[in-house]
Amino acid sequence: MKSLIAILGLSSLQLASAFTLSRITSASHRNGIFRAAPPSPDFFSSSSSSLDLFVITGGTTRTAASTTLLAAHPHPASMKGFISGGGGASLLRSLHSDKFYVLSAVMLLSSFGLTLERRTKIGKALSAPLATMALALIIANLGIIPFSSPIFDFVNTNLIPLAIPLLLYDSNLRRVISDTGTLLIAFLVGTISTIIGTIITYPLFPLKSLGPDGWKIASALAARHIGGAINFVAVSETLNVSGSAVSAAIAADNVVVALYFGLLFSLATEGEEQEEHSNQQQEQSSLNDDEESSRFIVRDPENVSNAGGDITMPSIAVALTVASCIVTVGKLLTTAMFPSTSALPMISVVTVLSATAFPTFFHDLAFTGTSIGVIFMQMFFAASGAAGSIRLVMQKAPSLFIFSALQVGIHFVSLMGIGRGILRLKSNELYLASNANVGGPTTAAAMAQAKEWKRLVLPALLVGILGYATATPIALALGQILLKLPTRVG
Numbered sequence: 151m152k153s154l155i156a157i158l159g160l161s162s163l164q165l166a167s168a169f170t171l172s173r174i175t176s177a178s179h180r181n182g183i184f185r186a187a188p189p190s191p192d193f194f195s196s197s198s199s200s201l202d203l204f205v206i207t208g209g210t211t212r213t214a215a216s217t218t219l220l221a222a223h224p225h226p227a228s229m230k231g232f233i234s235g236g237g238g239a240s241l242l243r244s245l246h247s248d249k250f251y252v253l254s255a256v257m258l259l260s261s262f263g264l265t266l267e268r269r270t271k272i273g274k275a276l277s278a279p280l281a282t283m284a285l286a287l288i289i290a291n292l293g294i295i296p297f298s299s300p301i302f303d304f305v306n307t308n309l310i311p312l313a314i315p316l317l318l319y320d321s322n323l324r325r326v327i328s329d330t331g332t333l334l335i336a337f338l339v340g341t342i343s344t345i346i347g348t349i350i351t352y353p354l355f356p357l358k359s360l361g362p363d364g365w366k367i368a369s370a371l372a373a374r375h376i377g378g379a380i381n382f383v384a385v386s387e388t389l390n391v392s393g394s395a396v397s398a399a400i401a402a403d404n405v406v407v408a409l410y411f412g413l414l415f416s417l418a419t420e421g422e423e424q425e426e427h428s429n430q431q432q433e434q435s436s437l438n439d440d441e442e443s444s445r446f447i448v449r450d451p452e453n454v455s456n457a458g459g460d461i462t463m464p465s466i467a468v469a470l471t472v473a474s475c476i477v478t479v480g481k482l483l484t485t486a487m488f489p490s491t492s493a494l495p496m497i498s499v500v501t502v503l504s505a506t507a508f509p510t511f512f513h514d515l516a517f518t519g520t521s522i523g524v525i526f527m528q529m530f531f532a533a534s535g536a537a538g539s540i541r542l543v544m545q546k547a548p549s550l551f552i553f554s555a556l557q558v559g560i561h562f563v564s565l566m567g568i569g570r571g572i573l574r575l576k577s578n579e580l581y582l583a584s585n586a587n588v589g590g591p592t593t594a595a596a597m598a599q600a601k602e603w604k605r606l607v608l609p610a611l612l613v614g615i616l617g618y619a620t621a622t623p624i625a626l627a628l629g630q631i632l633l634k635l636p637t638r639v640g
Contacts, residue, residue, distance in 0.1 A: 246296040255295045256305065259286045259535070260528035279379055279531045280404050283397050286535030287543065295536050297393075302533040309526040310387050314494060315476040315501040316469060316523030317380055319516040321619045322509040323502060330609040330616075332575060336583035337613040339569040340561070341376050341620075344587060345628060347560035348372040349635070355553045356637035359546055363395040369629035370396075371403060371554055375561060377621025378590030378614070383530055384622045388492035389629065393537025395546060400531075402550035407588055410558050414597070418581045421602045465518040472515065476500050495623045502619040558588060582606060586614040 245251045263282030266273030273281055289295055327334065348368060357364035366389040373381035386396050480497030488496070505512040565584055569575045582603070586594035591614025598606040 242293055246299070249299070249301055252295060252299045252301040255289075256301060256529050256532045256536075259289075259532035260525060263528055263531070264524070275408075277404065278528060280400055282528055282531045283400055283535035283538075286532045287397055287538045287540060290536040290538070291540045297537055299536075302537060305526075305529045305533045306387055310383060310530055311477045311480075311494060311497055312470070312473045313523040313526035313530070314380070314384060314497050315473040316519035316526070318498065318501040318615075318618060319469075319505055319512040319519040321502045321505045321615055322513070323506045323616070323619070325509065326612045326616045330612050333579050333583055333606060333609040333613055334616075335573065336565075336569055336575050336579045337586055337616065339573065339575070339580070340565050340583045340587040341617070341624070343561040343564035343568065343584075344372055344375045344557070345624070346564045347375075347557040348628060349631065350560050351553055351557045352632050353635050353637050355549065355556065357549055357553055358637075359549050360395050363391050365629055365632045366391045367395050367399050367550070368553070368632055369625045371399060371557060372628050373621045373625030374403060375558060375588050376624060377617035377619075380527070380618050381621035381625065383527060384494045384498070385625045385629075386534075387530075388494050388622075388626060393534045394539050394542040396534045397538040398543040398546040399550050399554075401543065402547045403554045405551060406554040406558055409555075410562075410588060411585065411593065411597075413562075414581045414585055415600070418578050418597070418601050461518050461521060465515065466522070469515045469518045469522060472512075473519065476504065495626060498619065498622050561587070578603065579606070582610055583613065586610055587617060590614050590617065 259282050262285060263273075263278035263280075266276070266281045267278040276284070286295070290297055330337075348371070352365065352368045357367060360367055366386070369389065370382050370385040370391060373385040382400075477493070477497055480500045481493040483500070484491060484493040484496045562584060565580055566577075569580045569583075570577060578601070582594055582597055585597050591611045594610035594614050595607050598604075598610045
């Protein structure tokens with residue numbers, strides 16, 4: 151909790167610094183009236199980060215060009231006005247235009263969500279993305295941070311494209327195919343079941359309360375229920391979904407997913423898979439003992455707490471350099487092949503192909519890439535939460551809850567009908583594959599461990615990562631189908 155207290159204390163220090171500066175400025179009235187110029191919109195691109203200080207004496211204005219302020223704060227008329235709220239409002243308006251204030255807030259919110267998830271039971275139940283978005287939504291609606299900022303645009307347009315390859319460095323498709331067995335078939339059936347669930351659900355509940363974001367959120371939730379949060383973010387960003395819709399969808403879907411996991415755990419039988427496949431388990435153990443195979447420890451892109459590895463300065467530099475190069479190649483290919491469309495799907499494809507072609511190189515970067523990518527993702531959730539309206543979120547969440555619940559319900563029925571009824575796959579593998587679809591690698595591996603399906607822990611992680619690699623283009627293609635479907639009137 152010490153780190154959490156320290157994180158929250160930084161924001162108080164920011165405000166205290168601005169408050170102290172206002173008192174210094176007010177005390178200088180005897181010799182003249184000092185007024186700090188507001189930050190320029192091109193603050194980051196300017197040649198100097200100093201602020202001009204204007205001194206007004208006897209009706210004449212002169213500029214102290216060499217003076218540099220640590221923070222910008224409009225001069226309050228009096229301390230009484232500041233305490234009564236007028237000065238406080240002016241201070242917040244000034245801070246809203248300060249890019250470093252907004253950036254600090256985004257980083258604090260991102261760190262808060264990660265710390266809460268790692269250190270508290272409530273945080274684990276909420277998840278880091280939801281905790282970050284919820285707090286960002288609250289403090290934005292209280293006026294502490296702005297609803298829009300160039301920092302938010304920077305996160306969406308620059309950091310998210312970098313996060314995609316950083317989080318997919320372990321997406322070696324050859325290993326997915328060779329090491330997953332029948333669980334891969336079950337996962338593919340689950341993917342088809344999510345598509346079926348979305349196509350059936352959207353005409354019945356077209357999410358008209360979201361306006362033009364309705365079909366976009368339906369596509370993003372399909373991506374979420376094939377891959378994971380990475381894909382939800384990629385599809386939402388590609389389709390320019392509003393912050394309020396993103397916040398409401400995450401909140402509603404998390405409740406549905408939690409209830410669905412309870413159903414899967416109650417249906418699954420403990421230890422059955424291990425006993426029925428003792429010969430396969432011995433083969434898997436032999437494979438794991440092989441020196442070449444044991445070098446590759448799959449790391450889940452959404453959970454760095456249980457991933458071993460070292461982060462060094464060279465690993466950070468190489469991971470970011472490779473990600474930047476992949477983004478560049480992805481954008482060039484998109485411009486050449488699919489102009490006027492988002493580059494995120496092509497960036498995902500380039501990353502997966504690269505990780506498959508050079509597995510050792512990318513595996514060595516996976517831990518560092520995952521760590522950086524998770525931070526970038528958290529910054530996206532902070533920016534999306536800040537852009538939302540509590541009133542709109544509360545209005546949209548009920549319809550999104552119904553949509554997500556029906557989508558997941560049809561997914562389950564289709565999965566069992568096709569997987570168990572037609573393909574005769576084992577029930578436990580179907581439950582685990584569904585967990586990997588709807589929740590991602592983390593929850594799937596946790597379920598395999600909890601149920602003592604030791605031979606399925608690694609395959610569960612691998613098929614979950616396959617979901618990350620494929621869900622974004624699948625969901626974007628599905629979105630074009632949803633636009634052509636007739637929807638229920640009223």
